[in-house]
Amino acid sequence: MKDNFSTQAEGYAAYRPTYPPEMYDYLFSLLKHKDTAWDCATGNGQVARVLANQFRAVYATDISENQLKNALQLPNITYKVEPAEHAAVGDNSFDLITVAQAIHWFNFTLFYAEVKRTLKPDGLFAVIGYGLMYIDKKVDKAVHKLYEEILGKYWDPERRYIEEGYITIPFPFAEIVAPHFRIKTTWNFNQLIGYLNTWSSLQHYKRANDRNPLEYMFTELKEAWGNDAEKEVYFPILLRVGKQV
Numbered sequence: 377m378k379d380n381f382s383t384q385a386e387g388y389a390a391y392r393p394t395y396p397p398e399m400y401d402y403l404f405s406l407l408k409h410k411d412t413a414w415d416c417a418t419g420n421g422q423v424a425r426v427l428a429n430q431f432r433a434v435y436a437t438d439i440s441e442n443q444l445k446n447a448l449q450l451p452n453i454t455y456k457v458e459p460a461e462h463a464a465v466g467d468n469s470f471d472l473i474t475v476a477q478a479i480h481w482f483n484f485t486l487f488y489a490e491v492k493r494t495l496k497p498d499g500l501f502a503v504i505g506y507g508l509m510y511i512d513k514k515v516d517k518a519v520h521k522l523y524e525e526i527l528g529k530y531w532d533p534e535r536r537y538i539e540e541g542y543i544t545i546p547f548p549f550a551e552i553v554a555p556h557f558r559i560k561t562t563w564n565f566n567q568l569i570g571y572l573n574t575w576s577s578l579q580h581y582k583r584a585n586d587r588n589p590l591e592y593m594f595t596e597l598k599e600a601w602g603n604d605a606e607k608e609v610y611f612p613i614l615l616r617v618g619k620q621v
Contacts, residue, residue, distance in 0.1 A: 391570035392422070393506065393611055395476070399557045400426055406552065406617065408498050409471045416460045416487075417478035421447030423504070427474070428453050435470070437463060461486035469494045476504040480537035484546050492548075497620055501549055505542055505614035506559055511568075511607050514600040518593065519572075526589050527577040535577075542614040549618025559611040565601045568609075569594075 404410065410431050415424040418436035425448045427434045437458040438444055444455045458464060460475070460482045473491055475482075491501055508523065510516050537545050563571070572578065572590060581589050590597075601607070 391567060391574055392420075392477075393509075393559045393561055393571075393609075394422055395426075395504065395506075395613065396557060396559060399504075399613060399615070400430075402555065402557075403472070403474075403500065403502055403617070404430055406500055407471055409496075412470050413472040413474065414463065414465075414470045414494065416463075416473060416475040417481070418447065418455070419443045419476075419478070421453065421455070423474055423476045424448075424453050424455075425450060427472070431472070435463070435465060461490055463490055463494055465494055467493050468496045471496055471499050472502070473499065474502045474504060477506065477538075479503050479505070479542070479545060480534040481532075488546070488548055492620065495620060499620065501618050503542060503545070503547070503614075503616040505538055506611040507538060507541065507614060509559075509571075509609050509611045511563075511609050514602070515568075515597070515607070518597045518600040521596070522572065522589065522593050523577075526593065527575065527581055530577040530580040530584070532576060532580075538614065541612075542616055545616070547616055547618060548621065550621050552617045552619070554615045554617045557613040557615065559609075559613060561609050561611075562606050563609045564606050565598065568597070568601070 412433045412435070413427045413431045415427060415434060415436045418424045418438050419440070420443055421436055424434050424436040428450045432452060434453045435456070436447070436453055437456045437460070439457065439459050441457050444457065447455055456464065473495055495501060569590065578589060
């Protein structure tokens with residue numbers, strides 16, 4: 377698994393969007409038991425903290441120690457620096473395993489073997505993610521220019537799985553067709569810039585060119601944003617849910 381997010385861990389905690397309650401409610405409604413959960417590639421613990429309200433114990437892992445330093449500490453969450461492909465737990469340990477906005481970085485074969493080993497027979501596995509946000513026509517056009525024209529070659533090849541809506545990832549589970557959800561939030565212009573700075577492709581560009589590409593796009597983005605103090609922002613949620621075959 378690649379670690380593309382340690383360098384911007386604080387920005388990730390501050391600017392990345394959060395998933396809506398109705399998505400979690402849907403997942404919880406499918407569970408027979410809510411004793412233990414594993415949030416894999418937990419990052420700053422965004423999902424783990426929600427699971428902690430429902431489960432007796434949450435195991436949350438990530439390869440980035442810097443990300444975990446920004447995670448919310450709760451007594452029933454155990455954070456560990458571990459790769460997705462190896463969890464230091466016994467067989468049949470979890471009622472729910474989640475991986476949010478990260479599975480495209482994994483070795484699918486090794487990770488899925490670990491999911492099948494650690495998931496209880498009646499447990500649930502959920503792959504969660506979100507696509508490119510949409511705000512309004514002018515802002516979207518400027519963001520797409522940054523995304524495609526400037527950063528296009530700096531995206532890791534794994535990004536295509538998100539662009540394809542996670543439909544093309546292997547999924548060797550008994551799939552449950554999930555309803556469509558979306559993230560809705562409100563941003564000011566500084567929050568937009570903060571979020572764009574968390575993109576892994578932007579970090580790759582900075583390392584390759586010793587410049588932040590937002591220097592070239594800032595004026596265009598600002599003009600597209602206009603005089604609105606805040607705008608509504610939407611992210612389409614990507615969700616695959618399954619059980620043991």
